[in-house]
Amino acid sequence: MGSELAFARPDDETLEVRLAGDWLLCSARPSPLAVDRELASRPARRVRISAQDVGAWDTGLLSFVHAVLAACRARSIDVDRAGLPHGVQRLLALAEAVPERHHAPRVEPPGTWLEHLGTGTIARGRSAAGFLGFLGQTTLALGRFITLRARYQARDLWLLMQQCGVEALPIVALIAFLVGLILAFVGAVQLRQFGAQIYIADLVALGMAREMGALMTGVIMAGRSGAAFAAQLGTMKVNQEVDALQTLGIPPIEYLVVPRVIALSLMMPLLCVLAIVIGIVGGAVVGIGLLDIRPAEYALRTLQAVTITSAGVGLAKSLVFGVLVALAGCLRGMRASGSAAAVGDAATSAVVTGIVLIVCADGLFALLTHALGI
């Protein structure tokens, strides 16, 4: 049976709202606006709701009555609820028991562009100041680490080195091999036009050693370890584990951040060496297999191309990238607050920050090496 709504006027001042049938959420119900329209067309001073003929009901009836009550309150009309089912009366009493809290609107009115610019600048300034503070604390803590005064667990450090070193070997090797392969292919097409295939070896060796080895390892580690650091520290922050360290007198920066920075910056150069070697092997596969360069010749050209300086530049870069990725991950993790969602945000922004920092640093390196002539 559907829900029915009818009006009656027992006397001039009373409007009787008669409800009948089943009032269920899952079926169509009359709109409470009908009562409002009836009151508008012919005012009354009292409203009586009678629901003797109502069958099954749920929130459908409750929300209808609630809306009618609100409409009557707006017109300051008394409502007689005695005709409602007992359960509805009790639920209405419950809903009205705690007065609605009035508060500042949660959605702030949009400000002018000037206001946005101002608040944005202030927020950026604060965030930059926070970053500098973090950097300063970490530098001091690293100083204490070097002078063997930092408090951390040696076991943690070994575990972290395993996680971001040994366990990253397969993925770094795979990517480096493919990058070496791609470099050789792209170079081959150009160099073959001049019959200069032999320079493939120089191209791959120099490219991997100076640039691609460190860059690709950095990007992989930003996605792998940077995100992991942010998620680990973010979870600890949200669970108040960081607070527990702090109140025990153990500086979280020394205990959590320093081992991660040390582990990643020690492992990155090692991974970078691996990437360079595997990348050169990848190039050799193309050079020897497709371009018919003799293996001995390829090896000789490679050895001549890679000087100790260019390999040194690559390794120095990878060390810096390691520090940057670890710092970005730890900073985002330590900044996380509030809920579980914050941990996800921290991991995402750790990866983005890490990659941006790596590319910027690489640009600086390019300028610097050019200026120094190495």
Next chain:
Amino acid sequence: MEAHEPHIRVRDLTMAFGSTVVMRDLTFEIGRGDIFVIMGGSGSGKSTLLRHMIGLLEPARGEVIYGSTSFTAAEPEVREQILRRCGILYQGGALWSALTLSENVALPLEQYTQLDAAEIREIAALKLALVGLGGFEDYYPSEVSGGMQKRAGLARAMALDPEVLYFDEPSAGLDPLSSRRLDELILELRASLRATVIVVTHELASIFAIGDHSVFLDAESHTLLAQGDPKELRDHCPDPRVHSFLTRGGDPPPGAGA
């Protein structure tokens, strides 16, 4: 609707994680409209029993029956239909942190009803008002207190007018006054919504205040030690473990074999 026709039956239920048996051979019935308390010490498997009853865990043996349908043997679609008539309040509220309180309550309504957006918003506000959270619709869970999160969780559990309401440790983390108010709310909701209420708790005050019927789970013997009205159990249960639990370690009842 008959007053004490069983609504949910648990028959020979054995719960296990791998080869570790948590509880064995649980058999009890929950009457329609009852407030049924699952009690026991920490680690006795109260919450695990609840998770079995709503299908989050599968029994090692035995079954759970809603009305005349076996939940354990049912197809996924039938299970979903049964669960749609159940509201569950998790221990910490389990609100979705990315949604406001109002959106949390609105989500089940959007999924399972054909109401329009304005009506859903209206009903979500009404449900929040029922648990005393009128005016907090646009707050995120992280911006309100633990007690308020719990009440908002209750509003979400009630969104689809459930026939069965499950509460997992409703008083955990609440101060005595809030916990009492929640008890009163449970009683009021049972009376007005005509729902069957199942509460997992070890809070004595609330067990005696709201429980009509109960089962007592014991962690050491891995079985159900007693069932009945908790007040009766406190005064008359001969088992010293049950008595000691219900009287906070008080003296065993006169005449009980130790």
